[in-house]
Amino acid sequence: MLDRQTQGADSNALIAKILAADETTRSELLARTATEVRVSILNTIIGPKMGHIGGDFSVADILTTLFFGVMKLDPDNPNWQERDRFILSKGHCSAALYSVLAMRGFFEIDLLKTFMAPLSALNGHPNRRKIPGVEANTGPLGHGLPIGVGCAIAARLAKADRRVFVVLGDGELQEGSNWEAAMAAGHRGLSNLVAIVDRNRLQQGAGTEDTNRLEPLADKWRSFGWEVHDVDGHDHRVLYDMLSQPGGSQPRCLVARTIKGKGVSFIENRVEWHHKVPSLEQVQLAHKELAV
Amino acid sequence: MNEISQAPTVATFDCRVAFAETLIELARTDHRIVAVCNDSVGSSNLNAFQKEFPDRLINVGIAEQNMVGVAAGLANGGFVPYVSCASPFLTGRALEQIKADVAYNNYHIVLCGQSPGMSYGELGPTHHSIEDFAWMRALTDLTILVPADPRQTRDAVRWASTANRPVFMRVGRFKIPSVTPEDEDFVPGRASRLRDGRDVTLIACGTMVSRALGAADQLAQKGISARVLNMTTIQPLDEAAVIEAATETGRIVTVEEAIIHGGLGSAVAECVVQNKPVPMRILGVPHLAPTGSTAFLLDHFGLNAEGIAKAALELVG
Numbered sequence: 379m380l381d382r383q384t385q386g387a388d389s390n391a392l393i394a395k396i397l398a399a400d401e402t403t404r405s406e407l408l409a410r411t412a413t414e415v416r417v418s419i420l421n422t423i424i425g426p427k428m429g430h431i432g433g434d435f436s437v438a439d440i441l442t443t444l445f446f447g448v449m450k451l452d453p454d455n456p457n458w459q460e461r462d463r464f465i466l467s468k469g470h471c472s473a474a475l476y477s478v479l480a481m482r483g484f485f486e487i488d489l490l491k492t493f494m495a496p497l498s499a500l501n502g503h504p505n506r507r508k509i510p511g512v513e514a515n516t517g518p519l520g521h522g523l524p525i526g527v528g529c530a531i532a533a534r535l536a537k538a539d540r541r542v543f544v545v546l547g548d549g550e551l552q553e554g555s556n557w558e559a560a561m562a563a564g565h566r567g568l569s570n571l572v573a574i575v576d577r578n579r580l581q582q583g584a585g586t587e588d589t590n591r592l593e594p595l596a597d598k599w600r601s602f603g604w605e606v607h608d609v610d611g612h613d614h615r616v617l618y619d620m621l622s623q624p625g626g627s628q629p630r631c632l633v634a635r636t637i638k639g640k641g642v643s644f645i646e647n648r649v650e651w652h653h654k655v656p657s658l659e660q661v662q663l664a665h666k667e668l669a670v
Numbered sequence: 671m672n673e674i675s676q677a678p679t680v681a682t683f684d685c686r687v688a689f690a691e692t693l694i695e696l697a698r699t700d701h702r703i704v705a706v707c708n709d710s711v712g713s714s715n716l717n718a719f720q721k722e723f724p725d726r727l728i729n730v731g732i733a734e735q736n737m738v739g740v741a742a743g744l745a746n747g748g749f750v751p752y753v754s755c756a757s758p759f760l761t762g763r764a765l766e767q768i769k770a771d772v773a774y775n776n777y778h779i780v781l782c783g784q785s786p787g788m789s790y791g792e793l794g795p796t797h798h799s800i801e802d803f804a805w806m807r808a809l810t811d812l813t814i815l816v817p818a819d820p821r822q823t824r825d826a827v828r829w830a831s832t833a834n835r836p837v838f839m840r841v842g843r844f845k846i847p848s849v850t851p852e853d854e855d856f857v858p859g860r861a862s863r864l865r866d867g868r869d870v871t872l873i874a875c876g877t878m879v880s881r882a883l884g885a886a887d888q889l890a891q892k893g894i895s896a897r898v899l900n901m902t903t904i905q906p907l908d909e910a911a912v913i914e915a916a917t918e919t920g921r922i923v924t925v926e927e928a929i930i931h932g933g934l935g936s937a938v939a940e941c942v943v944q945n946k947p948v949p950m951r952i953l954g955v956p957h958l959a960p961t962g963s964t965a966f967l968l969d970h971f972g973l974n975a976e977g978i979a980k981a982a983l984e985l986v987g
């Protein structure tokens with residue numbers, strides 16, 4: 379196994395390649411990295427036989443694009459003041475976040491093997507007191523965006539040009555706190571803030587539209603004063619363009635159309651895979667599908 | 671009763687089953703009963719309820735503050751809402767709704783804190799509900815029930831339908847053995863004396879009751895006679911039973927799957943110190959937990975028969 383620094387250096391080299399590449403090569407490299415992220419997620423959750431694979435896979439392309447293409451970060455100096463801020467508001471998808479953080483060199487990849495093990499730093503939801511690169515302890519839904527708004531205001535007060543990215547679940551948007559934050563961000567024109575909604579249309583027990591309707595979702599954000607883009611949340615080209623583009627005069631929201639469980643056919647778009655864990659056979663099948 | 675201590679052969683139960691079955695049973699004849707939840711139909715074991723009473727299950731989505739407010743409106747319309755939600759989000763997120771909309775209004779609403787304590791072990795402190803006793807106890811209008819097995823869960827769910835006042839109850843998911851004697855009737859506000867003793871009293875609730883009985887067994891082998899009280903109702907507290915324990919056994923150990931500040935131990939201590947001061951130990955969770963399963967964390971914090979017996983031994987000296 380690579381140690382943390384080598385892993386970090388390797389990922390820096392990869393990022394340099396991604397940034398220098400033409401559009402097509404860049405998306406290919408990001409897609410390949412996203413597959414590695416999915417494999418890492420799979421390996422991570424089969425240890426404790428716990429986790430949220432559906433939401434992990436649906437958000438994998440978004441996280442990969444952010445961590446390997448867009449955000450200014452320094453894994454050797456995780457508290458570098460000018461870093462971009464990232465908050466995974468749907469904190470149950472910690473295995474996805476831990477995977478990109480480890481692959482990016484924030485901590486040893488080997489640590490992933492301790493996911494949810496007794497006394498591990500990697501508990502089921504990310505903990506900033508234990509893991510570098512985690513900005514906020516999330517898990518209870520509806521916390522990320524308010525914190526993101528605060529981060530964006532802080533950057534403004536400091537006259538810094540760092541950006542703030544918050545990834546939200548779509549079911550999560552049923553929490554009112556999101557809309558309090560959305561209103562504040564719109565009101566203040568926080569153009570350094572980007573919210574990405576992982577719009578996979580499923581929540582824990584059913585479809586979002588059968589539980590508590592979100593549509594017309596893009597219009598909701600727009601009416602709160604946000605610049606809104608409806609994008610394919612698995613298309614690295616579009617994700618890269620929309621995320622790397624500097625903000626205009628409003629906060630930006632990507633409603634990223636995704637497939638829960640994306641990447642493994644029998645997991646895709648099935649509500650029961652919110653927190654089901656694959657059997658050994660299914661793990662092999664999943665590895666096969668991801669390898670293609 | 672002796673076999674109840676940690677013997678691996680003892681059958682253990684997830685109290686959500688008794689909760690859901692009893693709620694359905696009640697709803698068949700009591701048409702005031704509705705269930706209110708937050709995308710938690712499956713985790714609350716309410717699938718069968720939803721099937722039988724689709725209109726009477728109100729799933730507001732992932733929106734706990736709204737959930738509790740909606741329950742208050744339903745109570746205003748004459749319904750008896752059982753609000754079923756993971757305890758950390760019910761008591762944490764919707765705390766002010768519980769204070770103002772439920773308790774202060776004195777509505778007949780049954781708040782069912784699912785997966786309480788450290789039931790969600792590995793998911794970490796955001797998903798633990800060790801503060802719920804402290805938070806709920808600060809709302810003096812609430813009756814707080816902590817069933818210690820399926821039978822008590824059933825009785826508590828039944829009683830709550832007649833309470834005519836706000837009730838908070840924990841519904842456990844961590845599997846626990848039965849502790850309630852067959853012939854015991856559930857009386858809210860009354861401690862149940864599961865074991866008599868002279869040297870020390872162990873006062874426990876919920877998941878800790880079977881472990882306190884295990885501790886009493888271990889103490890008996892050392893010649894120490896321990897009384898065991900199952901304090902199912904932690905508010906209002908059975909002060910008579912506590913004062914009696916202080917007077918007759920001279921020492922008290924409390925044990926709960928909750929933060930040691932503001933819960934069962936605090937309630938007992940408030941009573942003891944003002945009526946019959948005796949030495950006490952308050953066992954529970956001292957601070958936010960590290961990563962680990964529920965079983966691991968309970969052992970980690972000494973919340974097992976050995977840990978309880980050790981604390982009692984220290985008191986007896």
Ligand SMILES: Cc1ncc(C[n+]2csc(CCOP(=O)(O)OP(=O)(O)O)c2C)c(N)n1
Nearest residue numbers: 433517518519547548549550580581582709
């Ligand atoms: C406040 C709060 N309520 C309930 C939960 C339980 N919960 C965890 S994940 C989840 C569903 C989330 O759905 P969504 O935001 O769409 O995420 P995804 O489908 O991408 O996994 C729920 C209800 C929680 N974590 N926090």
